[in-house]
Amino acid sequence: MKKDTETQHGRANRRGDELVLPILSLLFAIYYLYTIKDLAWEAKINGLLIGSVLILLVLIFLIKIGIEVTRHQSSLRFGELFAWGRAQASRIGLFGLAVLYVLVIPYAGYTLTTCLFLFLAMFVLGVRSPVKLIGVSLALSLTGYYLFIALLDTRFPPGPVEKLFGMLF
Amino acid sequence: MEFTFEFLSSLFTASLSQWYVIVPAIVIGLIIGAIPGLGPANSLIILLPFTLVLNVETAMAFMVALYCSARMGAGIPAILVNIPGTAGAAATPFDGYPMSQKGLAQRALTLSFVASALGGLIASIFSIFALPLLSRVGYYFHSVEMVVVMLFGLTLIAVVSTGNTLKGLIAGVFGLLVGAIGPDHIYSAPRATFGFLELYDGVPVVAALIGVFAISEALLMTEVKSIVTDVGKVHMATQTRWAETIIGVRMAFKRWWHIVWTSFIGLGVGVVPGAGAPIAAFVAYQQSRLFSKTPEKYGTGHPEGILAPESANNGVTSGSLIPLLTLGVPGGSTAAIMLIVIQYHGITLGPRIFLDRPEFPYGVLMAMVVTYLFMVGTILPLARYMSRVTLVPTQFLAPAIISFTLVGAFAPRMYMFDMGLALVFGVIGYIARKTGYQVSAILIGVILGPYIEQYFMRALRIAEGNPMVLFSSRIGNILWVFLVLSLVAPPLIGWYKKRKADHASL
Numbered sequence: 075m076k077k078d079t080e081t082q083h084g085r086a087n088r089r090g091d092e093l094v095l096p097i098l099s100l101l102f103a104i105y106y107l108y109t110i111k112d113l114a115w116e117a118k119i120n121g122l123l124i125g126s127v128l129i130l131l132v133l134i135f136l137i138k139i140g141i142e143v144t145r146h147q148s149s150l151r152f153g154e155l156f157a158w159g160r161a162q163a164s165r166i167g168l169f170g171l172a173v174l175y176v177l178v179i180p181y182a183g184y185t186l187t188t189c190l191f192l193f194l195a196m197f198v199l200g201v202r203s204p205v206k207l208i209g210v211s212l213a214l215s216l217t218g219y220y221l222f223i224a225l226l227d228t229r230f231p232p233g234p235v236e237k238l239f240g241m242l243f
Numbered sequence: 244m245e246f247t248f249e250f251l252s253s254l255f256t257a258s259l260s261q262w263y264v265i266v267p268a269i270v271i272g273l274i275i276g277a278i279p280g281l282g283p284a285n286s287l288i289i290l291l292p293f294t295l296v297l298n299v300e301t302a303m304a305f306m307v308a309l310y311c312s313a314r315m316g317a318g319i320p321a322i323l324v325n326i327p328g329t330a331g332a333a334a335t336p337f338d339g340y341p342m343s344q345k346g347l348a349q350r351a352l353t354l355s356f357v358a359s360a361l362g363g364l365i366a367s368i369f370s371i372f373a374l375p376l377l378s379r380v381g382y383y384f385h386s387v388e389m390v391v392v393m394l395f396g397l398t399l400i401a402v403v404s405t406g407n408t409l410k411g412l413i414a415g416v417f418g419l420l421v422g423a424i425g426p427d428h429i430y431s432a433p434r435a436t437f438g439f440l441e442l443y444d445g446v447p448v449v450a451a452l453i454g455v456f457a458i459s460e461a462l463l464m465t466e467v468k469s470i471v472t473d474v475g476k477v478h479m480a481t482q483t484r485w486a487e488t489i490i491g492v493r494m495a496f497k498r499w500w501h502i503v504w505t506s507f508i509g510l511g512v513g514v515v516p517g518a519g520a521p522i523a524a525f526v527a528y529q530q531s532r533l534f535s536k537t538p539e540k541y542g543t544g545h546p547e548g549i550l551a552p553e554s555a556n557n558g559v560t561s562g563s564l565i566p567l568l569t570l571g572v573p574g575g576s577t578a579a580i581m582l583i584v585i586q587y588h589g590i591t592l593g594p595r596i597f598l599d600r601p602e603f604p605y606g607v608l609m610a611m612v613v614t615y616l617f618m619v620g621t622i623l624p625l626a627r628y629m630s631r632v633t634l635v636p637t638q639f640l641a642p643a644i645i646s647f648t649l650v651g652a653f654a655p656r657m658y659m660f661d662m663g664l665a666l667v668f669g670v671i672g673y674i675a676r677k678t679g680y681q682v683s684a685i686l687i688g689v690i691l692g693p694y695i696e697q698y699f700m701r702a703l704r705i706a707e708g709n710p711m712v713l714f715s716s717r718i719g720n721i722l723w724v725f726l727v728l729s730l731v732a733p734p735l736i737g738w739y740k741k742r743k744a745d746h747a748s749l
Contacts, residue, residue: 091678092410098671099417106420106435113434117427119703120696121434124423128416135409155677164465169666172458172645176662188646195642199465206639214643222650226275227289229657230650 087148089139091155096132103128167198183233184223189215251371254606258613261304264297265614268308269621275309276316276328279453279651283313284576291580299588300603304610306584310577311560311614314520315359315622318553322351323632324470324644326457330448330690331520331556333456333683334528338541338548345544346475348630353491354549356626360619361495362506362554367561367611369510374604375597377562378569380514386702387713391722392515393691393698396522398729399529400684407679408733414675414684421446421685422692428700441660450652450661451689454668455675455682457648462673464637464644471633479634488626494546501547502554505531509555513562520556521687527555529729561611568592568604 103125110118142148175191182190192211201207222228223236224243232240258265275286287294287306294302317328322339335355342351370377384392397419401411424435425445436442464470471479495502505527512523531551532541541548564581566572571592573579585592596604632640652665672682706712714720 094674095417095671095678095680096413098674099413099420102417102435103420106423109435113427113432114430116429116700116703117432117434120427120699121420121423124416124420124692128413128420131409131413131416135413138409155674161466165462168465168641168645169462169670172649172666172669173663175646176649176659176666179662180659184650191646192642195645196638199638199641201638210639214646218647218650222654226286226654228650228654230653231659 087142088151088153089142089148090150090152093136093139093150094155096135099128100132103132164199168195171195171198179233180231181233183236184228184230185215185219185235185239186233188218250602250605251609254602254609255613257300257602257606258304258609261301261610261613262617264301264305265308265610265617266621268305269312269614269618272309272312272314273316273319273622276313277319279320279326279328279449279457279648282329282449282577283310284580285655286313287577287580291584294584295587299585299590300606300610302584302588303581303607304614306577306581307564307607307610308614308617311363311557311611312618314363314557314560315356315553315618317556318355318359319352319629322355322549323348323629324640325460326644326648327452329520330452330686331524331559332552333521333686334524334552335549337528337552338543338545341542341544342549343470343630343633344472344475346471346478346633347487347544348471348479348633349487349626350491350494351544351549352626352629353488353623354495354546355553356619356622357492357495358502358505358550358553359557360615361499361502362509363557363560363618364612364615365503365506366510366513366558367608367615369507370561370565371605371608371612374565374569374608377510377514377565380511383718384515385716386698386705387716387719388722389515389698390695390702390713391719391726392522393695395722395726395729396525397684397687397691398726399522400525400681400687402529402729402733408730410680411684414680414682415688418685418688418690419692419695420688421451422689423696425693428697439660441658441664444656445693446689447652447656447658447661447664448690449655450665451668452686453648453652454665454670455672455686457644458665458669459672459676459682461641461644462669463676464641467637469634469636470640476634479630485627487630488623491626492623495550498547498550501531501550505551505554506558509558510562512555513559514565519563519690520559521690523555523559524552525683525687527551557615561608564607564611568596568607569594 106121107125110121139148139150143150171191171194175187179187189211192214193207196207196210219235219239223230230236271286272283275283286309294306297305313329314331317332318335318339319328321327321332321335322343325336325340327333327335339351339355342348397415398412401415402408422445424442426433426443433443469476508527508530509520509523512519512526528548528551531547532538535541535547537545563578567578567582571582573582582592590596590600590603649662649665652661653659655661671685675682675685702712703710706715714723
């Protein structure tokens with residue numbers, strides 16, 4: 075029957091993806107309500123109201139999807155969100171590099187980390203020309219240094235480049 | 244005080260003579276407005292020593308020019324790369340970005356610039372003449388009314404931003420609960436902080452903005468080689484010259500009435516302390532669509548979908564300064580910094596200033612008028628060149644967006660944690676975008692969450708814990724009715740239209 079539903083309605087009616095955010099919201103609402111359970115009423119009334127409304131809305135949504143599934147109008151299978159492909163691999167690579175970027179900045183400073191991040195991220199996204207990889211990474215990271223650190227005084231932990239520029243200028 | 248033509252013309256001349264601070268402030272404002280996270284408030288704090296050494300009129304002209312141009316600048320990335328510079332421009336991408344994808348970025352930018360400048364100009368001129376009247380609006384909005392105004396705004400966003408009201412509401416209320424992370428307003432008891440000390444002050448709005456808009460957009464960009472479609476590229480290659488700017492100007496002026504009334508929405512919302520540009524932009528967008536003859540075109544790259552939010556969020560600028568100028572009460576963080584500078588120069592704001600020094604409050608608004616006039620000449624010619632950003636391959640654009648916007652997440656509080664938090668919001672935003680939940684609704688929820696709680700708790704304390712206080716005010720009750728109508732009307736209208744169409748086809 076499941077297979078019939080799939081062939082009948084195609085990938086467009088796969089509703090699994092749409093459930094991810096409501097489920098996350100539901101879990102967060104439960105966690106929120108758990109953290110306020112011992113607080114004074116003034117501290118919890120707002121969270122209690124908003125959390126309850128959120129849970130109610132999610133339940134209505136789940137019931138709506140449940141009805142559609144039982145009527146074979148849609149299925150609970152996942153669609154594009156978790157589908158594997160070249161774009162998904164690039165996306166995961168890019169996000170992984172972004173996480174590394176945030177972790178490395180405190181040690182290597184903004185300018186050097188940004189240069190390395192841009193180089194690797196562009197490589198992951200398919201840029202292969204060494205001139206473009208090096209040129210764009212250097213140009214953007216130095217622009218970032220000038221704009222954010224030199225002009226706008228954003229106080230990132232200093233790395234070797236910031237220390238060198240600090241000595242020179 | 245005599246409100247004569249001579250008085251106004253002397254103010255205008257005095258403001259014109261401040262061009263040497265207004266023009267640089269416009270350039271700085273456009274840049275910082277266009278970079279998510281670097282709002283006017285942060286920049287004014289950095290430039291505070293500079294403003295303190297100037298005389299107070301010049302300092303105010305500089306700050307007002309920077310404030311107005313930052314508001315206009317926020318629409319630029321919203322149109323070009325689907326990332327609003329500030330939350331006030333969160334409704335602009337709905338129609339701005341689809342136009343960019345069609346290769347019409349230059350036209351979309353022109354529409355945005357003309358709407359911003361005209362909207363801001365109209366609102367500031369009106370404010371000059373109606374300053375005493377507008378200053379009274381704030382008196383009618385107390386805690387109860389503010390709670391309803393904010394819920395109304397959130398509901399509108401949920402209804403406007405998606406075809407599916409239920410999904411819009413889930414996104415908005417989820418945002419509200421995220422915005423309620425952190426200390427409560429009575430005991431400062433931390434709530435839902437996941438054990439992170441950095442969340443004990445609540446969720447930083449800028450990190451949320453950058454995450455749900457910029458990071459998620461960068462992650463989505465990996466699916467395409469260019470923002471612009473192939474058809475759009477052909478259009479840009481063959482037709483995009485100065486003509487596109489002229490077409491945009493013509494389109495905007497042809498819809499001048501649209502700009503006028505949406506700027507008044509912005510002014511009205513701006514006068515109410517705490518409501519702000521995001522609500523104004525969404526209310527204007529929703530009203531524009533409601534009264535449009537072609538509502539189905541909204542969200543597909545409709546010019547009026549750009550004009551309405553941009554005109555409204557620039558109408559807010561003069562409105563938000565009115566409580567400051569008339570009562571000495573800052574309506575937001577930028578106004579609070581202005582207040583510091585004004586007080587440093589020994590000026591006390593309040594009703595007496597209209598007797599003692601009337602040229603000061605009117606002069607500030609006149610500086611705004613002059614700023615908007617200057618802005619048209621400064622920025623319109625740039626639309627052609629800015630639109631080329633959309634042709635940059637996403638292989639370069641996505642990494643650049645991540646590295647530049649994460650700085651914006653770090654800048655306000657200088658916590659590395661906030662950059663990580665922006666990435667978490669990026670994943671939430673990515674999931675939301677891929678599955679049809681509007682990220683604007685999440686963001687506006689995060690912004691309004693703390694405000695709603697603050698006003699709600701104040702109302703409850705005044706009423707000694709009686710929740711019926713929320714229905715105790717006439718204005719509040721009228722707003723409740725509108726709130727319910729805004730939720731019920733769209734499905735009813737849709738049902739009615741469908742029924743009518745069915746009958747016609749029979």
